[in-house]
Amino acid sequence: MHGALAEFEALLGQAAVITDPVALHEFRDPFTYRESDQWDAAAAVLPTTTEQVAEVVKIANRFGVPLWTFSQGRNNTYGGPAPRVKGAVIVNLRNMNRVIEIDEDLAFAVVEPGVRWFDLYDALEAAGGRLWTSIPDLGWGSVIGNSTEYGRGYTPFGDHAENICGLEVVLPTGEIMRTGMGGMSNSQTSHVYKHAFGPQLQGLFQSSGLGIITRMGFWLQRRPETYASCWLSFEGDEALAAAVDRMREFMLDGTVTNYPVILHGVALDDDGNPSFTPDDDLWLARFALYGRPEIVDAHWAACERVFGEIPGLTLRRRVYDGTDRTSHAGHEDRVMAGIPDMDILELFQSVYGEDTAHLDFSPVGPLRGSDVVETAHLMQGLYEKTGERFFSGLMLSPRSVIHISTMFFDPHDEQQTAAVYANYSAMLAVMRERGYPIYRTNLQHMDEVAEQFDFNDGVLLRVNERIKDVLDPNGILQPGKSGVWAKRYREQNS
Ligand SMILES: Cc1cc2nc3c(=O)[nH]c(=O)nc-3n(C[C@H](O)[C@H](O)[C@H](O)COP(=O)(O)OP(=O)(O)OC[C@H]3O[C@@H](n4cnc5c(N)ncnc54)[C@H](O)[C@@H]3O)c2cc1C
Structure with a gap:
């Protein structure tokens, strides 16, 4: 050393x-x-x-x-x-923090790893504000770290991995490579055309530890003329199933183009500020509409009619001009407009104070109302057994839903911390039975999650290991990332 x-x-x-x-x-x-x-x-x-x-x-x-x-x-x-x-x-990589390029016409940016959501937002505003970026809930993370881990935001560009177009990567041997069209040294289309000549290798570097990404093209949203932050609140299983099914249809037919979230365990005041609520039946759903005012109004009318059929459900919206970047009520309205902040930390820190930690459990299921209700009950039951507060955020895509649930703990309490990590393993086993794989996990559970991908005697993991051994012959880079260990570690552990 x-x-x-x-x-x-x-x-x-x-x-x-x-x-x-x-x-x-x-x-x-x-x-x-x-x-x-x-x-x-x-x-x-x-x-x-x-x-x-x-x-x-x-x-x-x-x-x-x-x-x-x-x-x-x-x-x-x-x-x-x-x-x-x-x-x-x-x-x-925090010191590699340049926004290298913003193309306002073709709606993309090229960033280095240290660029935070705050930095990208500022750069886009400084460039003229014709582009919006999608962002996660906290603005302090990086565009590359979040996107490469399949992170999520809440605008129409909220599936961040989908926005990646063209990577520059340092391979585990030290070679520098560019993916896709960027493989041509004077390429004019590295960040505007997503496919490749031959296999697209970009995915090899996502959540894999097979390379260090030093630059990334990232697609952005054209600033809409109008943005409406929309909310549903409802109670009980029937309303949850009906809201999920209707939201799916709206996403599939293009009425709702962003990535909605359904929350359990929180309430909002009139200014859009969240607080935890013990009300077990209450659900809140947030989604947004974007575009020309006539279109937004027409889509809102469709939402009022179709969601309005659900007994007891209430709807509301707040409408903003697309050029307005300052007057939004609360974090929830800002996050769906791509305006970064750190506000929800306050909510999360309300449990055990400034150092509150939490473990997120993130299985992915199909987006069917009846499945979502069953899964929510299953999760709630698991939480009841452990005595944890059940706080869940369902991250919707048109066909799937990530059932994120959160277990809070005090990281200064060794026993409590260990208990939460053990609960996670128990929850993993239940979701394995149900056929809901995990999309992202903590360091302690990476091997356990990787082993759950057991089709054909775990061929997926074996292929990942083979690729690792070829690209990283000395087993240098990110050992154990996503449960993939290079040969020298596998031999040590066998
Ligand atoms: C209160 C709270 C709210 C959150 N809300 C969200 C949310 O809304 N959406 C969401 O997606 N997540 C959310 N998260 C999870 C997480 O904090 C964010 O995703 C965060 O952006 C990730 O941190 P980062 O961008 O600094 O990534 P990093 O820590 O920099 O990277 C994450 C991992 O990616 C890999 N990696 C990073 N950079 C590179 C690189 N250059 N080359 C190769 N591999 C690399 C590494 O394995 C690294 O461990 C939340 C977390 C908390 C605590």
């Missing part, structure tokens, strides 16, 4: 290589037991260019040092900045 650290310092300068053990605590997962040193990194390096990243990877190969990377390292509830193996060197 000493030799590698000396070479990192020679390459990047002393200030860009962190080795002080206390300073490295910043890169612990804040949502595990706070005193645990289980995944402590040996060092963190902060490159500023793709070429430096490539050199870091080559040094790591020479010394057999495992690397872990993040873009902003705010992946809280899915591991935060922490590596999966103790003693890894973190490649912290």
Whole structure:
């Protein structure tokens, strides 16, 4: 390790290589037991260019040092900045933070890994405001880290992985590669045409640990003339099933183009501020309409008619001009307009104070009303057994739904933390029975989740391992990411 650290310092300068053990605590997962040193990194390096990243990877190969990377390292509830193996060197990409290009006509941006949602939003506004980005609930994460992990936002561009067009990647051997049309050095279409000549390799680098992404094209939404933030509230199973089925039809026929969310366990005041509610029957659904005012009005009339058929359901909307970026009521109205903030942290911290941690459980199911009701009951029952507060956000796509539910805990309490992680395993087993796979998980459960993909004796994992061994022959990069271990680790553990 000493030799590698000396070479990192020679390459990047002393200030860009962190080795002080206390300073490295910043890169612990804040949502595990706070005193645990289980995944402590040996060092963190902060490159500023793709070429430096490539050199870091080559040094790591020479010394057999495992690397872990993040873009902003705010992946809280899915591991935060922490590596999966103790003693890894973190490649912290926060200082590669340029918005390289914004094309207002063709509606895309090209960003480096350290670019946060806040930064992209500011850059788009500064460029003239004709483009909106989709954003997750918290603005401090990175565009690349979130999108590569299949992160979600809430505008029509809310499936962030779908917006990726053209990656620049440092491979585990230190080679620099561009995917798709970017494979041609003077390509004019790297970020506007999604397919490739031959296989599209872009997906290889999503949630995989097979490369360090140093640049990414990201598609954006044309600013709408009008935006309407719309809400449904209703109670009970029948209304939930009916609302889900109607929302699916609206998404499939293009009336609703964004990614709606159905919330359980929260109530909103008139200003759009959320608070937790103990009312077990209450559901809130949020969706949005965008476009020319005539179209938004016509779609709203259709929503009023069709959702209005559900007994006891109430609807409301707030309408904004597309150029208005300042007067939105509350986080919920802002997030569906792509205006980043950190407001919901306050709600989450209301449980155990500033350090409140939570573990999100994220199985994916089909978007059928009856299935959603059954799953909600199943989840609620699991929560009742553990005594946890049931807080759930259903993330809708036209055909599927991610049933995100959240278990809060105090990360300073070792026993409580361990109990929550154990509950997660129990919930995994139940959802495995139901055939609902997990789309994203924390460090502790990556192997358990990977093993659930058992078709044909787990061929999927074996193929992932084969690809890993070819691209990363020394097993340097992101060992154990998504349950995929390189040969040297598999041999160690067998
Ligand atoms: C209160 C709360 C609300 C949240 N709301 C949302 C939400 O609405 N939507 C949502 O999607 N998530 C949400 N999250 C989860 C998570 O915090 C966000 O997704 C966050 O944006 C991820 O952090 P990041 O962007 O800094 O990613 P990072 O931590 O930088 O990266 C995440 C992972 O991606 C990989 N990676 C990152 N960068 C690279 C790279 N350059 N090359 C190769 N691999 C890379 C690494 O494996 C890394 O561990 C929420 C979390 C909390 C606590």
